[in-house]
Amino acid sequence: MDIKDFIAPFAVWKRAFEKPFTVKKPIDDRPGAPRYRGFHINDADKCVGCGTCEAICMNKAIDMVPAPGHDAGPGDSGLRPRIDYGRCCWCALCVDICPSGSLGMSNEYVWIDSDPEVFRYTPGVEPKPWDGAELGYRRAEGYRLLDEHRVDMPELHHAEAVKSFLELVRGYSRQQAEKEADRCVSCGVCIASCPAHMDIPGYIKAVRDGELDTGLRLLYETNPFPEACGRICTHLCEEACSIGTGGDPVAIRWLKRYIADQVELSDYAKALPRAEAPTGRKVAVVGAGPGGLSAAYYLTLLGYKVTVFEKDGEAGGMLRYGIPEYRLPYPALDKDIGYIESLGVGIKRGVSIGKEITLAKLRADYDAVYLSTGLPTAYGLEVPGDKHPRVLDGVAVLAAATRGEELRLGERVAVIGGGNVAMDAARTALRHGAKVDILYRRREQDMPADAEEISEAKAEGARLVEKAIPLEVKDAAGAYAGKSAIFVWNDAVMVQKEPGKRPVPEPIPGAVREERYDSIIAAIGQGPDLSFVAESDGVPMKRFKPIVDADGKASTGTVAGAPVFAGGDLVNDRKDAISAIADGHRAAVGIDRLLGGKGA
């Protein structure tokens, strides 16, 4: 052993008398770099609680937790990420993937506390000194781990589309569908916003994995109209899609359609559940629209013998008689209905309740009755002259088009209203070669029709006249007398008359205009036809709606006979197919529970 080995340890003693290299307050003098990955910050109002950060975190350092002041609602899970700094490796993948861009990192990296439990907190919810820090790590401009652009849907060009009733949207190819499905982060925020609570992440994963039978089974768990809803659903899910917070929402509706389009009807039975053993009980459904047939489907699966009574010549309700075939081709609708019928659901077409058979008779002959008769009655314009023969009802025009009748709308058509019926009537008239004006009492942004319907109607050539208050309909003069009508309206301005309420169209004095039209199609609103429900039927009503409980049960039991359930447009305020389908499913479960089925 060398002598140095003994001396060297004592050599460090000389350092004890030297000035230390460290500074007295090292923390204050050494700020993190401008893009340092320090403690997390989160804009909790911008965050939708999708949990994509939690899913990507390799160290399981993120948990989604309830956050005070952030309630669950459409497009928001109500949860916010909580970070555990015992696990976090500061990789910032959570920041890079965050769809809404709410998550970032401050450049603060020193946090001293003797309690180890505090190093787990919810940024943006629990205040910290670095909240609102300007410096720190953010996702770089233009850098996205997620694809913000949806796969374009092949569509007919408007100029071409308006020449025929061919379907506008052609549907995704396998390659397109899988690419679009890849955009989904499976956060599930969309599920709550869907009235039927469809397993959207599940069926999108099935598309991604090429497991279409699985996808079809998931669709049918809550919705037996995937072909129809894959085309015309109001797709509230897409409004809630977390990807939509920073780009185009995932094309959920088109992916649903892709699954249904790819599986042949003859293969449905292999993918879908079989009906349970017969219960020996019978249920009558009134109305073969999406709500009625949804109830029929789920009741049949539960072992009930279901008979559907439909007043029209074909099943489908407003899906068939209210939606033109360029949006929903009849073969697609027939496929949905065909599968339901193949399970043994009997549909008695052309049978009107209240005429051929009474509700009381149904209550006597069946174990339960479900009413899903929708809103078949078009409300009138209610202006002087509205009984003119050239004033038509929008619902009747669409139904006549479905039946293939000659519409004879003429060359100049006015459509009064701003809902989907108005848009469909306008676009139907355009396809019959008419020049179309859509007159709406408020502004375009107030129109209740789907935004895409409005933009497509305009793109196809309809002229939108906003703020037009209907005043009168007069017969045309001269050679046009009896063949055309003059529509008179008052131009309006929108006036905010009361705070918190929507502006009211106020007529501009003297700004009265008129135009001659060959047809004036009224599409201001629709109501139910409840003339078949007598007071003696014991179905309580409020403002022309049956009052239902949480299961959809309408009758109170004070009148003898089978219980009556109701749903769909007749009852709910959403007035769309998917809500009617959800109501039908709910009623099926409610009926089963009431009649002693599995849910009892």
Add this chain to the structure above:
Amino acid sequence: MDAHGFDEALDFAISMERAAVAFYAQLSAMASFAAQKSVLAEFLAMEEGHVTMLTGMKTRGAVKLSPKAAVDLGLARRLAAEEKPTAGMNFQDILSTAIKKEERSGSLYVDMAAASADTEARSIFERLAAEETRHKRYFEELYETEISRDN
């Protein structure tokens, strides 16, 4: 038509509300199905409530009604409804009838106020006219949300 003093003005108003009750009762007798009857029963009960309210005011000797008129949505002026209710009347028919009826009542009170030489009676009629605008507004809002949803 003229009225003098507090009692006469309120007696007139109460008789108007009773007439409204009778009107809805008459419609209800004509109604042929449950939905009609339920709406008419609701409206009838409202009118009965007005009778009770006015009777109470008469008993207490004071009219506690706001003189402030409700915002006019302008529906009543445009609706062409000639009230000829039938057994098959729908919700639109019933609401149009109700709106027109409230409008007529309001106009009548305005006329009564203008024709009243008595200050107290005039004030009461003005307040009753304002009250009718609130009733009309109620029905107009219902019409907007339930009937004219797409326009």
